[in-house]
Amino acid sequence: xxxxxxxxxxxxxxxxxxxxxxxTVEEVARELYxxxxxxxxxxxxxxxxICEVAKNMKGQIQTMIDEGKxxxxxxEAMQRMYGxxxxxxxxxxxFTLTLWIYPVTGLVIGGAVIYLISKRRTDVEWFxxxxxxLEISEEEFAALGxxxxxxxxxxxxxxxxxxxxxxxxxxRRYKDRRxxxx
Amino acid sequence: MDAGYLILLxxxxxxxxSIIGFISGNRRKSERDIKYAKWSIAATCLLxxxxxxxxxxxxxxHDFRVAYVAMHTDRNLSLVYTVSAFxxxxxxxxxxxxxxxxxxxxxxxLKEKNxxxxxxxxxxLQSIQVFFIFTLISVSNPFxxxxxxxxxxxxxxxxxxxxxxxxxxxxxxIGYAGLLIPFAYALSGILLNDERWILRVRKWTLSSWLFxxxxxFLGGWWSYTVLGWGGYWAWxxxxxxxxxxxxxxxxxxxxxxxxxVKRGMRLWNIxxxxxxxxxxxxxxxxxxxxxxSSVHAFGLSxxxxxxxxxxxxxxxxSLGVMFTRYGQLRSRNIFESVASKETTFLLNNLIFVMSxxxxxxxxxxxxxxxxxxxxxxxxxxxxxxxxxxxxYLLLIILMGFCVVIPWRRASPGExxxxxxxxxxxxxxSVTVTAALGLINVxxxxxxxxxxxxxxxxxxxxxxxxxxxxxxxxxxxLKSFIRPISKRRRRYGGYIVHxxxxxxxxxxxxxxxHAETYSLTLQRGQSATISGYTFSLQDNDFRMxxxxxxxxxxxxxxxxxxxxxxxxxxxxxxxxxxQFLGKVDILGTTLQDIYVILEGIDQEGTADINVKFxxxxxxxWAGGIILTVGVIIALFPRRRGVK
Numbered sequence: 001x002x003x004x005x006x007x008x009x010x011x012x013x014x015x016x017x018x019x020x021x022x023x024t025v026e027e028v029a030r031e032l033y034x035x036x037x038x039x040x041x042x043x044x045x046x047x048x049x050i051c052e053v054a055k056n057m058k059g060q061i062q063t064m065i066d067e068g069k070x071x072x073x074x075x076e077a078m079q080r081m082y083g084x085x086x087x088x089x090x091x092x093x094x095f096t097l098t099l100w101i102y103p104v105t106g107l108v109i110g111g112a113v114i115y116l117i118s119k120r121r122t123d124v125e126w127f128x129x130x131x132x133x134l135e136i137s138e139e140e141f142a143a144l145g146x147x148x149x150x151x152x153x154x155x156x157x158x159x160x161x162x163x164x165x166x167x168x169x170x171x172r173r174y175k176d177r178r179x180x181x182x
Numbered sequence: 183m184d185a186g187y188l189i190l191l192x193x194x195x196x197x198x199x200s201i202i203g204f205i206s207g208n209r210r211k212s213e214r215d216i217k218y219a220k221w222s223i224a225a226t227c228l229l230x231x232x233x234x235x236x237x238x239x240x241x242x243x244h245d246f247r248v249a250y251v252a253m254h255t256d257r258n259l260s261l262v263y264t265v266s267a268f269x270x271x272x273x274x275x276x277x278x279x280x281x282x283x284x285x286x287x288x289x290x291x292l293k294e295k296n297x298x299x300x301x302x303x304x305x306x307l308q309s310i311q312v313f314f315i316f317t318l319i320s321v322s323n324p325f326x327x328x329x330x331x332x333x334x335x336x337x338x339x340x341x342x343x344x345x346x347x348x349x350x351x352x353x354x355x356i357g358y359a360g361l362l363i364p365f366a367y368a369l370s371g372i373l374l375n376d377e378r379w380i381l382r383v384r385k386w387t388l389s390s391w392l393f394x395x396x397x398x399f400l401g402g403w404w405s406y407t408v409l410g411w412g413g414y415w416a417w418x419x420x421x422x423x424x425x426x427x428x429x430x431x432x433x434x435x436x437x438x439x440x441x442x443v444k445r446g447m448r449l450w451n452i453x454x455x456x457x458x459x460x461x462x463x464x465x466x467x468x469x470x471x472x473x474x475s476s477v478h479a480f481g482l483s484x485x486x487x488x489x490x491x492x493x494x495x496x497x498x499x500s501l502g503v504m505f506t507r508y509g510q511l512r513s514r515n516i517f518e519s520v521a522s523k524e525t526t527f528l529l530n531n532l533i534f535v536m537s538x539x540x541x542x543x544x545x546x547x548x549x550x551x552x553x554x555x556x557x558x559x560x561x562x563x564x565x566x567x568x569x570x571x572x573x574y575l576l577l578i579i580l581m582g583f584c585v586v587i588p589w590r591r592a593s594p595g596e597x598x599x600x601x602x603x604x605x606x607x608x609x610x611s612v613t614v615t616a617a618l619g620l621i622n623v624x625x626x627x628x629x630x631x632x633x634x635x636x637x638x639x640x641x642x643x644x645x646x647x648x649x650x651x652x653x654x655x656x657x658x659l660k661s662f663i664r665p666i667s668k669r670r671r672r673y674g675g676y677i678v679h680x681x682x683x684x685x686x687x688x689x690x691x692x693x694x695h696a697e698t699y700s701l702t703l704q705r706g707q708s709a710t711i712s713g714y715t716f717s718l719q720d721n722d723f724r725m726x727x728x729x730x731x732x733x734x735x736x737x738x739x740x741x742x743x744x745x746x747x748x749x750x751x752x753x754x755x756x757x758x759x760q761f762l763g764k765v766d767i768l769g770t771t772l773q774d775i776y777v778i779l780e781g782i783d784q785e786g787t788a789d790i791n792v793k794f795x796x797x798x799x800x801x802w803a804g805g806i807i808l809t810v811g812v813i814i815a816l817f818p819r820r821r822g823v824k
Contacts, residue, residue, distance in 0.1 A: 026698070033560050039418065041562060044411035046780070088562030090547075095555055099547050103540040103569050110532040118525065120515045126444065126590060131669045133442045138295070138378040141442075178649065 028061045028074050031088050041088060128167060129174070184248070186236035186325040193229035193284075194315040196222045197308050204305040208298050216301065223291050223304065226311060227284040234281045237274065237324060241267055246335050249326045250274055256337035258728060263343050269351045270342055272470050272485070273324035278352065279466075280314040282359040287311065290363060290386070299379060302370035303363070310362055313492050321484045322470075340729075340755050340762050346404025354397030354424060358462050360390025361431055368455035369500060372507045380438050380451065385816060387435060392812040394428050399805040410765040412696065412776050412793045414801065417566040422541045423465030429541075430458045433534035436527055443589065444524070446516035449504065450531070456500045461538065463493045468545065519591035526584035530577065537573045541566065567693075575631055578686060581679055582635035585642050604638040628690045632683050639676050666814065674815025678808050685804030691773075691797025700780075701790040708737075711792065714775065715739040719747065721786050730754045734779055734788050738768055745770065750779040750790070774798045 026043055034045035036053035046054040057078075064074045078086055090096035127144050128136065144167075203219025206212065237250075241264050246252040254267040254274070269275040287307045294300045318324065363386040371379030401421065402414035415421060434454040440447045471486035504511065516524050544561045551559050586600045612630045620626070646665035650656075656664060666673040699711050708717030720735040733751040737744070751764040768775040773796040780789035 031562075031564065033562065040411070040416070044413065044416070083558065085558040085560050088560060089564030089568075090551075090559055090561060095551070096559070099543065099561065099565065100569075102543050103536055103573075106536045106539060107532070110536060114525075114528045114532060117515075117528070118517045118520050121517055122515060124444065124515045124518050126518075128443055129589075130439045130443055131671050133381070134384070134671060138381055141381055142376065142378050177653070 023065050023071055025058050025061050025065065028065075028071055029058060031071070031075055032057070032078055033086050033088055035082050035086060126168070126171065129171065132167075184325040184327060186233045186240070187319065187323060189229050189233040189236060190315055190319050190325075193226050193233065194312065194319065196225040196229060197312045197315060200226065200308045201305045201312070204301040204308075208301055219301070219304075220291055223284075223287055223308065226308070227288040230277075230281045230284040230315075233325075234268075234277065237268060237277060238265070240325075241265070244335070246332045247327050247330075249328050250324045252328060252332050252335045254335070254338055256335040259335075259338055262348055263338055266342070266348045266351075267338055269355070270338055270347070271324075273318065273322040273326075275351060275355070276314065276318055276322055276466075276470075277324045279355045279359060280311065280318060282352075282355050283307070283311055283314065283362065286359050286363060286386075294382060299367070299370050299374055299376045299382070302373055303366040303379070306366035306369050307362060310366075317485065317488055321488060337728075337757060340753070340760065341408065344404060344408050346400060346408060350397060350400040350404050353393055353400055357390050357392075357394025357397050358427070358465070360386055360393060361427055361458055361462060363387070363390070364431075364434065365455045365459040368452045369503060372452060372503055372511060375507070375510045377441075377445075377448075380441055384438075387431065387438075388812055388816055391428070391431050391435060392809060394424070394431070395808060395812075396805065398424055398428060399802070403802060406798070407765070407767065410763040410778050412698075412765075412778075412795060414692075414798075417544075417563040419545050420465070420469050422545050422566075423461070423468045426461035426465065426538050426542055427458045429534050429538035430454050430461055433531045433538075434458065436534075437531050440516055440524060440527055441513075444516050445514040448513045449508075449511045450513075452500075452504060452511070454531075454535075456497070457535075457538070459500075460493055460497060461542070463489060463496070464542070467493070521587060521592045521594075521597060523584060523587050523589045526580050526587060529580055530584065533573050533577050533580070537570060540569050540573075544569075574686070575628065578628075578631045578635050578683070581682075582631070582638040585635075585676065585679070586638045600638075600641070603641055604634050607637045608634040622694055625690055625694050628686070628694075632686055632690075636680060636683050639679055642676070643673070670814050670817050674811050674813075674817075677811030677814060679811075681804045681806075681808035681811055683804075684800050684807060688797045688800030688804065691800065692795050695796045697794045699792045701792060702787060703736075703790060704785070704787050712794070713741055714745075716790070716792065718788055718790075721782060721788060728756055730756070732779070732782050734782070734790070736766075736777055736790065738775060740770075745775075748775070748777040750777045752779050752781065769799060772796060772799075 029043035030041060032042040034040055034042045034051065034054045034057065036045065036051050038045050038051070042054055042057055045051050046058070060078070060081075061074055064077060069077070075087065090099055092100050127133075128141075133141065200219045200222035203215045203222060207215030207219055239245075240248045240251050241255060244251065244255065244257055250271060250273055251267075254270040255264055259267065267274070269278045287304060290300065290307065291304055294303075364383040367379040367383045371377065398421075401424070405416070406412070406414040431454075434451060437447050437454060438451055441451050467486065467489035471489065516528075518524075544565050547561050548559055551557065582604060586604065587597065608630050611633045612626055615629065616626060643665060646669070647661060650664045650668065651661040654661065654664065697712075701709050701711075701716060703709060703716070703718040705718055705721060708715055710716075715738070717737045717739075718734060719737050722733045722735075724731050724733075731751055731753050733749050736748045736750070738746055738748060746768050748766040748768050750766040753762045753764060754760070755762065763778055763780075766777045768777070773794055776793040776795050778791040778793070780791055782788045
C-alpha cells in the first residue's frame with residue numbers, strides 16, 4: 001500500500017514537473033519587474049508601451065542565457081544589479097517566509113475554530129428555509145428570533161412560538177414530499 | 183470662492199444636520215427632528231448633485247481656470263471623454279463617489295421602513311458622507327482654481343481615452359457606495375438590538391455586489407482590449423484592493439443565510455460588514471495615497487493620513503459597539519450534523535476571508551518589509567497565483583458539495599445517492615480529456631472540479647424539476663421555469679455559481695494554455711503558426727491631429743479559409759512623445775487571436791506579437807450570466823405570503 005502510494009507520488013511529481021526545456025528570456029522576464037517605473041512585470045511592460053528599459057533588461061537576460069547561466073543565477077545577478085525590488089516573487093526563505101506562512105497559519109487556525117464550533121450541538125433551532133425567509137414579514141422574523149429579541153416587532157411570545165411550530169411542521173411536510181419526489 | 187466649493191460646504195452642513203436630527207429625533211421621540219433630518223438628507227443629495235452638475239459645466243465649457251479641468255481635459259477632447267474626465271483624477275472620482283453615496287442615502291430613506299433602525303443606519307451613512315465631503319473641501323478640492331487661465335488643458339492620458347474609462351470607474355463606485363449600506367445597517371442593528379437588518383440589507387447588498395462585480399469585469403475587459411499585454415488581471419495593488427471588498431461581501435452573502443435560518447453567526451456577519459467597509463476604504467486609500475506602487479495610482483497626495491485615521495476611527499467605533507453589545511450578539515449554535523450545508527458554508531467563509539486577508543497581506547507586505555528590513559521588495563503575480571489558485575480550487579469543489587448536501591443533516595444514503603452521478607460524470611470527463619491527450623495536470627484537476635460543481639448543480643435542477651412537475655402537473659414549458667421562479671433565491675445563486683464556473687474555464691484556458699509567438703514580417707511575406715497563416719498585406723503611416731500612427735494589415739487564414747484582417751497599431755502622442763500600442767483582437771469561437779504590433783523599421787519590416795488566448799470569451803460570457811443570476815435572485819416576491 002505504502003509502496004503504491006510512493007509510486008503514485010513519484011508519478012505525480014514527474015507529471016507536474018515540466019520537462020527541462022531551454023531557458024527563454026520570456027520565462028525569466030515573468031519573474032522580474034521592469035524598472036522603468038511602470039510597475040509591470042518585465043515580460044508585459046514592453047507589450048504595453050515602447051520601453052527602452054525593458055529592452056535593455058531583456059538584452060541582459062539574453063546575454064546571461066547565452067553564457068549558460070540558469071534561471072536562479074540570472075535572477076540573482078539581476079537582483080544584485082537592480083536591488084531586491086526587481087524580483088517579482090519573494091523567496092520562501094529568510095524574512096520573506098513571513099509572507100508565505102501567513103495564509104497557511106490563517107487556514108489552520110480558521111479550520112480549528114470551525115472544528116470547535118462543529119462540536120457544539122445544543123440550542124440549535126431551524127427557523128426558516130432560505131427561500132421562504134424572504135416571504136415572511138420583518139415582524140414575524142424578529143419575533144421568531146425567540147430568546148434574544150423579546151417581543152421585538154410587536155408579537156407576543158405565544159404567537160412567536162406558534163409560528164415556530166407552524167414552520168417546523170411545514171418544513172417536515174416539505175421534507176416528506178421531497179423524499180417521495182426523489 | 184468657487185460656486186462648486188460653496189455648494190459642497192452647504193452639503194457638509196446639511197449632512198451634519200441630518201445626523202443630529204436622527205439622533206435627537208429618536209432620543210426625544212420628536213417627529214419634527216426626524217422630519218428635519220430627512221429633509222437634510224434630501225438637501226445633501228440635491229447639493230451634491232448640484233456640485234456634480236457644476237463640475238460637468240466646467241468640463242463642458244472648458245473652464246481651464248479650474249485646476250482639475252485644466253489637468254484632465256483639453257479643447258480637442260471629444261464629448262464622451264470630457265464626461266469621463268469627471269472621474270479621471272483623484273478629486274473628481276471622490277466627488278463622484280460622494281454623489282453616488284448621497285443618491286443611495288436618499289434611496290434608503292425613501293424605500294426602507296421609516297423606523298429607528300433605518301434612522302440610525304442613515305445617520306451612519308451620512309457620517310461617512312461627512313467624511314467624504316470634508317475630504318473634498320479640505321485636501322482634495324476638485325474646484326481648486328489656478329491663479330492664471332491656461333490657453334489649453336493638459337489633456338486626458340491617452341490610455342484613458344477608451345470606452346472602458348467611461349463605464350468602469352462609475353460602475354465600481356456604485357458598488358463601493360452601495361456596499362456601505364450593509365455596514366451602516368449592521369451597526370444600527372446591533373446598536374438597537376434589531377436583527378431585522380439582515381433582511382433589509384439583502385437587496386442593497388446584492389445589487390451593489392453586482393455592480394462591484396461588473397466594475398471588476400469591465401476593468402479586466404478594458405485591460406485586455408487596451409493595455410495590450412493580453413491579460414485581464416495583473417494582481418496589481420489597486421486591482422487587488424477592489425477584489426478585497428468583493429471577497430468579504432461574497433462571504434457575507436453566504437453567511438447571512440445561516441443567521442436567517444438558524445440565528446447563528448451574528449457576530450461574524452457584522453464583522454464581515456465591518457471588514458467590507460474597511461477594505462473599501464483601504465482601496466480608496468491605496469489608489470490615492472501613492473504609498474503603495476501600482477499601475478493605477480493617481481499619484482502622491484495628502485489624502486493618506488486622512489483615510490488611515492478615518493479607517494482606524496471607524497474600526498474602533500465598530501469594535502467598541504460590538505464589545506458593548508456583546509451579550510445580545512450571542513449566537514445560537516449552528517450544527518446539527520457535520521454532514522450538512524452549514525459545514526460547507528463555514529468552510530466557504532473561511533476560504534473567502536483567508537483569500538481576502540492573504541491578498542491584503544501581499545499588498546501591504548512591501549511596506550512591512552521596508553519598515554522592518556529597510557529594503558524595498560515587490561510582491562508580484564507569482565505570490566498571488568500560488569496562494570490563491572489552491573484556495574479557489576477548494577472553493578469550486580466545495581461549491582459542488584454545498585449544492586448537493588441538504589441543510590441541517592444528510593444521511594449517508596442520501597449523500598451517496600446524490601453524489602454518485604456528479605462523481606461519475608467527473609471521472610468520465612477526466613478520463614476522456616486525458617485520453618484525448620490533454621495531460622496538463624493543473625488543467626485536469628481544475629476542469630475536473632469545475633465539471634463536478636456544474637453537474638451537481640444541474641442534478642439539483644433536474645431533481646427539483648421532476649418534483650415540481652409531479653406536484654403541480656403543469657405543462658412542459660412551465661415546469662422548466664417553475665423551479666427557478668419558485669426558488670428565485672436558490673436558483674439565482676446557482677446561476678451565479680454557473681457563471682463562476684464558466685469564468686474559471688476561461689481563466690484556466692488563458693492562464694495555462696495561452697501561447698505567444700513573435701513574427702518578423704516584411705510586406706507581402708507570410709508565416710504559418712499552428713495552422714494559422716499570417717500575411718502582412720500592407721503597412722501605413724499617417725499623421726493625426728495629436729498623434730503619429732503606424733499600422734499594419736495582417737491577414738489571417740486558417741487552413742486556406744480567410745478569417746479576417748487584424749490592424750494593430752502603434753501611436754505616438756505629440757504632446758509627450760509617449761508611445762502606445764493599439765492591439766487588435768480577432769475572436770473565433772473558442773479562442774481569441776491577439777495581435778500586437780511591436781514596431782516597424784524604416785524598410786517596413788514589422789515586429790509582431792501574436793497570442794492565442796483560448797476560452798477568453800468565457801470570462802466575458804460569465805459576466806453576463808452572473809448578471810442574469812443576480813437579477814433573478816433580486817426579483818421581487820409576492821407580498822403578504824404567510
